[in-house]
Amino acid sequence: MNTPFENQSSYIESRTSxxxxxxxxxxxxQGLYKWCGYDFRSYAYNSIRxxxxxxxxxxKLSSVTGLLEKILHDSACLRRLIGDFSINVTEMFRDPLFFLDFREKVVPLLRTYPSIRIWHAGCSTGEEVYSMAILLxxxxxxxxxxxxxxxxxxxxxxVAKSGRYPIENMKKYTKNYLQSGGHNAFSDYYTVKDSRVKFHSQLSKNIVFAQHNLVTDQSFNEFHVILCRNVLIYFNKELQKRVHKLFYESLAMFGILGLGDxxxxxxxxxxxFYExxxxxxxxxxxxK
Structure with missing residues (x-):
């Protein structure tokens, strides 16, 4: 007859890798959340894995446990991991038809407001924020x-605060801008220095860049427009539900919510509650 210890050992050995x-x-x-407050526990498992x-x-580590030990003692490694978790895939006037529809269907509503507050949640490196500034x-x-x-x-x-981007991206960004209904020459909005462009300061004067965690942080204002495009796809269903609640509570009545494709x-x-x-x-x- 096997002892309880032998039974337990057999069970452990049967567990898969x-x-x-x-x-x-x-x-x-869990360690990342406890150590520094970043909560990725409800992100889609396959993506975070x-x-x-x-x-x-x-x-050059041999296990996930080794990575946990390193991030707890090496702040540079911690920053690299957080960077890996952040989804920084974006471009100027990404999905141009979205911005074209925004011009045609949302702008007339915004004209009726004495002042406008817009929240870009998950703005990444800022290209879509400057796109909205140009449109407005x-x-x-x-x-x-x-x-x-x-x-x-x-x-x-x-990067977003600097307003500086590689010049080689401008050809695609110009095409996107024109397809989005742009009225001018796209090059009017930036200057070129070396291999990068710098968007004019008039575009950033009414932009507030700030760190915010959709998982753990609360609303900080009431908004007429909330844009959160291609972020929720990386959350599990429960976290998506929580973030939708946050956006609903943060939107003014007849406010606009813009999501990814x-x-x-x-x-x-x-x-x-939406039309x-x-x-x-x-x-x-x-x-509603």
């Missing part, structure tokens, strides 16, 4: 607008 890896990842995410394993390999400037609305651009990634926010308000508990104003471009108006 994937089960062990999942336990390690859960411990790492890929980023963790990438960092394990990049740091061309529509004569920028002077009465305040744009709050937030992200969890401090390094991405530094793979995201929707449907199948959430807030779908009945669809652009089905293809995922623009919704709060009506």
């Amino acid at each position: 994937s089960e062990l890896e999942k336990i390690e990842i859960e411990l790492l995410l 890929r980023r963790i394993l990438h960092r394990v390999e990049a740091e 400037l061309e529509e004569g609305l920028y002077e009465k607008t305040k744009i709050y651009a937030t992200d969890i990634d401090a390094e991405a926010l530094k 793979k995201e929707t308000i449907y199948y959430t508990d807030k779908q009945d 669809e104003i652009s089905p293809k471009q995922k623009l919704y108006k709060k009506v």
Whole structure:
């Protein structure tokens, strides 16, 4: 007859490596949250796993547990891991038809307001924030607008605040701008120095860049527009529900919510509180 210890040992040996890896990842995410308040525990598992394993390999470590030990004692490694978790895929006038629909369907509503507050949640390195500033400037609305651009990634926010981007991106950005209904020459909005461009300071004067964690932080104002595009796809269902609640409570009545092309308000508990104003471009108006 096997002893309890032998039975336990047999059970442990039968556990698969994937089960062990999942336990390690859960411990790492819990340690990250306890140590510095970054909460990635409700992010989509497969997405967060890929980023963790990438960092394990990049740091030349043998296990996820080794990565946990390193981030607890090495602040530079911690910053690198946070950078891996932040989804910094963006461009000027990304999805141009979204900005075209915003011009045609949202701008007329914004014209009726004496002042406008816009929240770019998950603004990354800021390209879409400057895109919105250009659009509002061309529509004569920028002077009465305040744009709050937030992200969890401090390094991405530094890039956003600088307004400096590689010159090789401008060809694509110019094409996007024209397809979005741009009125001028795109090059009017920046100057070139060496291999980078610097967007004019008139575009950033009404932008407030700040660190904000959608997972743990609360609302900080009431907004007429909230844009959070291609961020929610990286959250699990429970976290998506929590963030939709945050956005709903942060929007003024008849405020506009803009999501990414793979995201929707449907199948959430807030779908009945919005009216669809652009089905293809995922623009919704709060009506309840």
